[in-house]
Amino acid sequence: xxxxxxxxxxxxxxxxxxxxxxxxxxxxxxxxxxxxxxxxxxxxxxxxxxxxxxxxxxxxxxxxxxxxxxxxxxxxxxxxxxxxxxxxxxxxxxxxxxxxxxxxxxxxxxxxxxx
Amino acid sequence: xxxxxxxxxxxxxxxxxxxxxxxxxxxxxxxxxxxxxxxxxxxxxxxxxxxxxxxxxxxxxxxxxxxxxxxxxxxxxxxxxxxxxxxxxxxxxxxxxxxxxxxxxxxxxxxxxxx
Numbered sequence: 369x370x371x372x373x374x375x376x377x378x379x380x381x382x383x384x385x386x387x388x389x390x391x392x393x394x395x396x397x398x399x400x401x402x403x404x405x406x407x408x409x410x411x412x413x414x415x416x417x418x419x420x421x422x423x424x425x426x427x428x429x430x431x432x433x434x435x436x437x438x439x440x441x442x443x444x445x446x447x448x449x450x451x452x453x454x455x456x457x458x459x460x461x462x463x464x465x466x467x468x469x470x471x472x473x474x475x476x477x478x479x480x481x482x483x
Numbered sequence: 484x485x486x487x488x489x490x491x492x493x494x495x496x497x498x499x500x501x502x503x504x505x506x507x508x509x510x511x512x513x514x515x516x517x518x519x520x521x522x523x524x525x526x527x528x529x530x531x532x533x534x535x536x537x538x539x540x541x542x543x544x545x546x547x548x549x550x551x552x553x554x555x556x557x558x559x560x561x562x563x564x565x566x567x568x569x570x571x572x573x574x575x576x577x578x579x580x581x582x583x584x585x586x587x588x589x590x591x592x593x594x595x596x597x598x
Binding site for chain 2: 369370371372374377380381383385386387416417418419420421422424425426428434454458459460461462463464465466467468469470471472473474475476479
């Protein structure tokens, strides 16, 4: 997936780190639904995701503010997915909610600062 | 890799998202050196990393405060590595520096809140 283009900080990031269990158990369908749901939420700015062959993965989703994150978390389907995920999909996971204060990057040609 | 155990927030996260070029070009050795260097830095709390088969990866490193992040960034070798990396290793990358305000997770048995 490409690096997500984001507005100038401040905005928020939710980092979701997880160790998957073996087997799909409906995970792929749930993951697609979660992304589709997030994209419809007010305040959603984008997300980036990577998972290695060892089953450890990180998804960073970006949001305009904490209220947007809380509204998303409260979505019933999301909560249901989490409850199921704890048992069937993940060995462990961690969520951290953080306020992005500065950002920079390389677009293939030059360094670019967002602050 | 396991989910990193971290202190109670606040602390900082640096998210590094990147699209790798094909081929190693010294990347693996540099990555190992960067981790070893970070672990010796004051204020380093841990890191998590994942890269998928498409070459897109995320590394989240955790730090006590922004001063620790700036000190780490200023390390000469690190800057050299970045300069080389822009040309040889990465198609694109993005860095976001964010203050973690709350965190929770699942340890295999139960939900755990750090806030």
